[in-house]
Amino acid sequence: MAYSDKVVDHYNNPRNVGSFTKDTPGVGTGLVGAPECGDVMKLQIRVNLETGVIEDAKFKTFGCGSAIASSSLATEWLKGKTIDEAAKIKNTDIVNELKLPPVKIHCSVLAEDAIKAALADYKDKQASVTTGAASK
Amino acid sequence: MGLKFPIFMDAQSTTPSDPRVVEAMLPYFTEKFGHPASRNHPFGWEAEGAVDAARAKLAALIGARDPKELVFTSGGTEAINLALKGVAEMYREKGTHIVSTVIEQRASLDSFKRLERQGVSVTYVPVQPDGLVDVEEIRKAITDKTILISVMFANNEIGTIQDIPAIGRLAKEKGIIFHTDATQAVGKIPVDVEAMGIDLLSCTAHLMYGPKGVGALYVRRKGPRVRIAPMIDGGGHERGMRSGTLPVPLIVGFGRAAEIAKAEMAAEGERLGKLRDRLQDMILSSVEEAFLNGRPDRRLPHNLNISFAYVEGESVLMGLNKETALSSGSACTSSTLEPSYVIAALGASAELAHSSIRFSLHRFTTAEEVEYVGQRTIEVIKRLREMSPLYELAKEGVDLKTIKWKAE
DSSP: OOOOHHHHHHHHSOSSBOOOOTTSTTEEEEEEEEGGGTEEEEEEEEEOTTTOBEEEEEEEEESOHHHHHHHHHHHHHHTTOBHHHHTTOOHHHHHHHHTOOGGGHHHHHHHHHHHHHHHHHHHHHHHHHHHHHHHO | OOOOSSEEOBTTTOOOOOHHHHHHHGGGTTTTOOOTTOOSSHHHHHHHHHHHHHHHHHHHHHTOSOGGGEEEESSHHHHHHHHHHHHHHHTTTTOOEEEEETTOOHHHHHHHHHHHHTTOEEEEEOOOTTSOOOHHHHHHHOOTTEEEEEOOSBOTTTOBBOOHHHHHHHHHHHTOEEEEEOTTTTTTSOOOTTTTTOSEEEEESTTTTSOTTOEEEEEOOSSSOOOOOOSSOSSOTGGGTSOSOOOHHHHHHHHHHHHHHHHHHHHHHHHHHHHHHHHHHHHHHHSTTEEEOSOTTSBOTTEEEEEETTSOHHHHHHHHTTTEEOEEOOGGGSTTOOOOHHHHHTTOOHHHHTTEEEEEOOTTOOHHHHHHHHHHHHHHHHHHHHTOHHHHHHHTTOOGGGSOOOOO
């Protein structure tokens, strides 16, 4: 199976590989997939608490080249978006951008799941910070 | 001598034809083009003579008493289909049970699936963690309905060589026909159908430096005389077991490949074994949590199969595939999207089944190539681990089994 140029580029030069400390304020972490399925993605966002804009994003992925490329692309797209804008990223956008073949669509689905999980984690953390502050 | 790219280290998928093989074949495309079944003119006699000579060379390689015991087919897959389905049909009155193993190649497993739909039952004996079948497990699986034992000689992924003589003795003791899929073994390691008690043996030319498109099934004629129902009807060629005009150039090439293999096998096996050991030592000494698959001391000399924890197989191949051709048990490299059933059968975690890489060396592999591929593999694994969330968690001391994974 030949890979698209964009998949190869993301695989060879992955954007934003790395990790944020999970408990840093404004950081949301998503960990999706399962080792026995051959794909695990960890995707993190760091949100500016005042503006609600995602200032930085990082990922680490265990998976095939298309999974690595999907998560790398996702971090690129997340930067500069607001939380609400980020929630609108669809797996089909990733499929189109990376020209993923049908057998690799699950990689894009997993990347969308990772984005959603990171956003949900961020929102949960914000909610608990707010309620924590209110109860004091 | 400089390296030539891409480097081919996937020789258990296929091998290049030896130039000596091609040279032997060439005249049979043009001036010596006769049909070996043409009995009444020199063109036919010449072709028949060439086929007979090739048959004798192949018989000598596998220790067959009589070259007539070899039936040429289109390849290993057809030989296996013919053996399994041919026996099941011919001996249906006698019994409808077959004993085999969980690590057979797809040609066997898919033939069994079809036979199962037709009322044959198949027992798949498991393998031990080292890839070896316990012969006692085969004994236990035998019933009074068993007509065939079919066990591969050497595995295509992990190279494990089964105890074929012991299985041959068991089959003889029980009066059951014994087939072995020897596609990975013939021409690489000593195979002797007489000494090993083999009744049916499948092999193929393209895995032993011969051409693609030709294989053979050995069918024992004496002690016992094995009979198989043909799958292809036609002119009654190959003693009625496989009709169809014989591909004379391919058969001549197969014969030449067998002749070369017989002469050079010992030295070649030793050379490749040393190169393989070098590659193995290089990788295992510099990559932690890399696991050798298959029993080390019962392995094809040109095979090396390693699972690398925390990285996925296809991503490893992708890091190397511009310069090196390898193969992986990763689901993403297979058309079924399932990880290697062979590695999984060893009892390895599914994660490690996704992470296996097969290196298979061949006649033209050089020491420089081994050094290069070893170094590049180590680099790629290190880079991918830096990118792996599983590696990061493991480094933090998290037991990956304790995590509740949110799979799709």
